[in-house]
Amino acid sequence: MEGMHHELRNLWLGLRTDCARMEERLDPAAGQRLIEHGLAFCNELEVHHDREETFLFPKLADRMPEFGPQSTLVDQHKKIHVGLAALKRYLLDCHIEEKVLDRAHIRAIMDTFSEVLLAHLDDEVYALRAERIRWHWTLDEFRKIP
Numbered sequence: 001m002e003g004m005h006h007e008l009r010n011l012w013l014g015l016r017t018d019c020a021r022m023e024e025r026l027d028p029a030a031g032q033r034l035i036e037h038g039l040a041f042c043n044e045l046e047v048h049h050d051r052e053e054t055f056l057f058p059k060l061a062d063r064m065p066e067f068g069p070q071s072t073l074v075d076q077h078k079k080i081h082v083g084l085a086a087l088k089r090y091l092l093d094c095h096i097e098e099k100v101l102d103r104a105h106i107r108a109i110m111d112t113f114s115e116v117l118l119a120h121l122d123d124e125v126y127a128l129r130a131e132r133i134r135w136h137w138t139l140d141e142f143r144k145i146p
């Protein structure tokens with residue numbers, strides 16, 4: 001999990017840095033790269049969370065309430081998805097030139113859920129720490145969790 005979260009964190013921080021780059025504002029190719037970078041992040045995070053919510057969390061929640069439907073981790077997913085949907089909608093609108101790319105606006109959308117996203121990426125890894133998993137699952141059982 002940490003490897004995937006590390007990649008997501010890097011994509012996220014890279015996107016924020018790209019938005020801050022003033023010198024590329026007039027370069028349409030750089031704008032297109034930024035949109036593609038942003039959409040790639042949105043898709044990667046969506047796929048990752050879908051998989052967790054469909055397979056991993058329900059199975060872990062059998063023995064670990066911190067992955068249950070009322071948990072902080074699930075609540076963080078919900079908050080992240082609100083911001084993620086807004087970010088994806090704006091980037092898609094820019095992609096089809098329905099809207100003019102405004103890096104400050106992308107930053108503003110990112111700022112609405114950056115804190116909860118970065119906290120979640122750390123909190124979930126902590127919840128999945130080895131000693132906690134070993135307490136609830138045998139190695140064989142845990143390997144069978146998709």
Ligand SMILES: [Fe+2]
Pocket residue numbers: 001005048052124
């Ligand atoms: Fe995760």
Ligand SMILES: [Fe+2]
Pocket residue numbers: 049052077120124
């Ligand atoms: Fe997650």
